[in-house]
Amino acid sequence: MTPAPDPPATAGVDLHPGGRPVMEARGISKHFPGVVANDHVDLALYAGEVHALLGENGAGKSTLASILAGLYQADAGELRLAGEPVVLRSPREALARGVGMVHQHFRLVRRFTVAENVALGDRSQPLVMSTPDVQRAVVALGERYGLPVRPEAVVGDLTVGEQQRVEIVKTLYRGVDVLLLDEPTSVLTPQETEALFGTVRAMAAEGKAVVFISHKLAEVVAIADRVTVMRDGRVVGSQPVASTSVRELARLMVGRAIDLDVVRPPQRPGEVVLTLDHVTVDHDTRRGSLTDVSLEVAAGEIVGIAGVSGNGQRPLAEVAAGLLAPDHGRVVVGGRDVTGRGPRAARAAGLAYIPEDRLGTGLAPSLTIAENLQLTRPHGPVLDRRRWTADATRLMQEFDIRAPGPATTTSSLSGGNIQKVLLARELDAGPSTIVAAAPTRGLDVGAIDTVRRLLAERRLQGCGILLISEDLDEVVTLADRILVLFEGRLVHTCDAEGADITELGLAMAGAGR
């Protein structure tokens, strides 16, 4: 759920009293083999503003941010800090000059404590780091900006949201004036997103320039003062948020008008295709736990599992898909008891599984598209590669997978195309049951639309779908019934038709019943 857009606090106020930007990019160009990631991009950041960088995946937002943060060198153009031309050769140099970045994939040492991670790379530390000093500083920064973190906690034990706070504290500790947040909300729950917004506002209020990179329109409108829209490596618009609208931003970002409503005609569910019967998974630090979960998914319906991430979504998906044997209870797919019989048995019974971790679990990153499309198929001892290529060519066309060819390495694709490869394989197997975990997380608007339509289409064709998603909007849009998962238990059930969002939100926060 994305927070309701409220009017920016600074609307109508002169945003740039000083007139001079703290940081400026002029005519930045960056080429990668075959791709122009940035094409003469200009960007000006002012103290005390939240500046959104909006664009679809592949539009060049992350590349631009990486150049600002010293990670990449621009091929052409220049950077200026407080009007002075600078060359930032490394993230260290950028940090030293007050430019910090929080990456989408965190760069933390999992075995270190929060304080150790914060102090890592700080050359002003004495040879033996003064832990109490760093801990005090972490707590102080946390209070000042609304970033509660325990400095003595080990990073590997923290939730994703907490790790993000550590990343932000890390940059604040080094005293940044410009903070770049790359897709910060893509890993957060609605509540965590709210908290992050509070932090971002606090930082802007202290005179820092915050760059908020996102492809989510509602968020941009809710948090930013100014927005720069990028498409295909170019800036296609830059203006105060107050003077624009979600509709206009969407058109700028995608280059065409877009309609996100999915058709969900009512239909009578058929027989039950997936049953979880009193399933319990004892606690496992890697996955979390499930307690006495019972649910049924019928043919032709989508059952949505809402909940804040980390409340048992992963064991739920893995138990249903046969990857995890439950400690108690039974799993029945298409009338066959597949409890603890492994993923191949579940698949043979008609189940398709779209795991949350697409590249790494659902797909092997360095294999080709053709190979990944065969990953879960039964094989004879000798492979029939010619058929693989033919299959791949057909599926790439059918699912509109954009890549040079079937032999393209999967990891080189964009997020949307990666997900399409996964969906192509899983849906082409002709499943009766689909378990989809966070199927649109991190995708751009166009790809989200494709994925949702594909799922809705399968529902009409009589598939039973278990949709596990932290995106409450998505669950409400797609599902027929909604179950709320909290701390490994199903705590709330309702029909999606006329669902009460407040009630769902309360249940997700553990306050239901």
Place this chain on the structure above:
Amino acid sequence: MSAPTRDRVDDTPPSGTIRAPRRLALEPRQEVSRGVLVAVPVLAVLLALIVSALFLRLTGHDPVTVYRVMVRASFASRFGIADTLVSATPLILTGLAALVSFRVRLWNIGAEGQLYLGAVAAAGMALLLGDRLATPVNVVLMIVAGALGGMAWIAIPALARAWLRTNEIITTLLLNSVALLFINWLIFGSRSIWRDPDSGQFPQGQRIPAAAEFPRFGTTRVHLGLLVAVLAAVVVWLVLTRTRFGFRMRVLGDSEDAARYAGVPVRGMVLAVLLLSGALAGIAGAAEVGGLSRRLDPSSLAIGLGYAGIIVAALARLNPGGVVLVAVLLGGVRNAGTALQSLPDRVPMEVAVMLEGAILLFALGSEVLVRYRIQWPWSRPADDPAQGAGAAEGTDAAEGAADPAPGVDAADAAESAGGAAG
């Protein structure tokens, strides 16, 4: 430095149109081309030759003469080439042993010990069979015995790895010393069937029966083992590219989570791959006994063939065909060591060992060039529309996921913290 001409009319000051001065820097590669994969090992070998030349010069030898002698000894005459191939034979097999395990990101460092045990088993088989059977049968049985010997030696680390997740680097490495002690004991410390009872003062291995000797080609010392080794390389290549087993190896080597998800029996695969690796090393031992020393001879076996296999596999970038080529190159270097001693100014044969070590160091060091590209101060942006793959942002995630080096998390963290890196 001719930046792309721009016809923008704005008030950008002159400094804005000039590109910022740059220094030598490293940038992560988006996509690694085939040319780079070939060029980097070649560069590593060249650099090793140059650095070794400096050492030769410092120790008062003429590097040009030394290298010329080495080339002449190993690659220029018929017998030189033959001896090079003899040296290359076990290296191909131990290189393949390293290759199959490394492909799955299992690190069998114990080809050395597995080779000894393969030699023990093959020699034992030959001595047991005596002169009863025809040579082809003997040869096949010795190869099978060698493979089983190597598998037996890796079985404990393999089982421990598959079920207990014990670090196989340590277990396989330590068992090498045990294996060396074991073959020395068989010859020097016991009255085993492997020892020649008539060798008295200077114990040596019992000679295997003539019927068990691997046939040689013509008047050279090149023996059947070479054919076996090349055949093994072809088989490994076919298995990797054409079979379900090879496909599962690639999936497992790429991502264990994906393998589990696909229903690949992970434990069984770990076990099978390590056993296959041990078997290849064991066959190398069998070929050394049957084709070269014709007895269990610790001193001719314990010359680091297993460790050299790691160098071979690394330089070949885990490519079976590459393993054969690199093994011949390295075999030539090893073979030339003896020829150097005959030079008038007595170049020590350890030059060959130094060269081998230098090649490995540079091969490992140049790995950075595969993952990163150097940005020269004067370089222009790489703009190659021929490779139209991948969007700019998609690859960022891929880098992390496909990264072969363990501990990269920490390195990345350090880098972005601006600490240790740089």
